Amino acid sequence: MSTKPDYANWMPAEMVYGGAFGTGLLAAADAVVSRTDLPYRKPLSVLLKAGTCAAGAWTVYSWCARSAFSYEGKRQLSRDIIDGIAAYVNLPEGGRCLDVGCGSGALAIAVAKRNPQGTVTGIDPWGPEYRKFTRQVCLDNAAAEGVQNVSFEKGNAVKLDYPDETFDAVTSNYVYHNIAGKNKQDLLLETLRVLKKGGTFAIHDLMSEARYGDMVSFVKKLKDMGYEEVRLIDTRREFFRNPMEADFLMLGGSRLLTGRK
Secondary structure (H helix, E strand, C coil): CCCCCCCCCCCCHHHHHHHHHHHHHHHHHHHHHHCCCCCCHHHHHHHHHHHHHHHHHHHHHHHHHHHHHCCCCCCCHHHHHHHHHHCCCCCCCCCEEEEECCCCCHHHHHHHHHCCCCEEEEEECCCHHHCCCCHHHHHHHHHHHCCCCEEEEECCCCCCCCCCCCEEEEEEECCHHHCCCCCHHHHHHHHHHCEEEEEEEEEEEECCHHHHCCHHHHHHHHHHCCCEEEEEEEHHHHCCCCHHHHHHCCCCCEEEEEEEC
């Protein structure tokens, strides 16, 4: 087993290679079509050129995103985001934290490292759409980091397999927007259901109105329910270099919902 953790990359290498291959294929097809006497040659060439430009733009974007998200590169945006969320979690002695959608274990492990006095449980369905994220990867990463106060279980954010008020803190990072066909505010309430009275939460996601609805009203709803210190933080400045970087990486809706139950 490697002595270094491998948290994988949010932008798979296959996306970059696929974009480059598609760009080359479309450009080659356009070159062939331009030299023939096929009917509708000109409009077909225009379409192929447009496709080449689109595929090329995607290749540039995916390469830039992969470079930014890499734990090995200079930018290390993923690490900045993970460490930024983990900084909001302070467990009491013997406290427990739940990380929903732990992926490769990065956030769960970061929280566990910051809170050696408590324990962290990371859950994830580890589906085929994220082949490089598995429970074994999480366990290997925890071992590589020398972190023992973290465990990993299969679970689903739609219906958490825990009783009410089980954990002293709950966290999540870029998870709920991936769950199709479910009301995102309901998912938040399901996560908060397992939080103890007095427990803290730090949930980061793409909380645009199109995905999440009116989050200002949701914050008010939580306060009316008795939650305290509830804040919706625009993390385009806190975790990113500037809002333009977040927008370019298609993470412009990044918000951190934090507070205490």
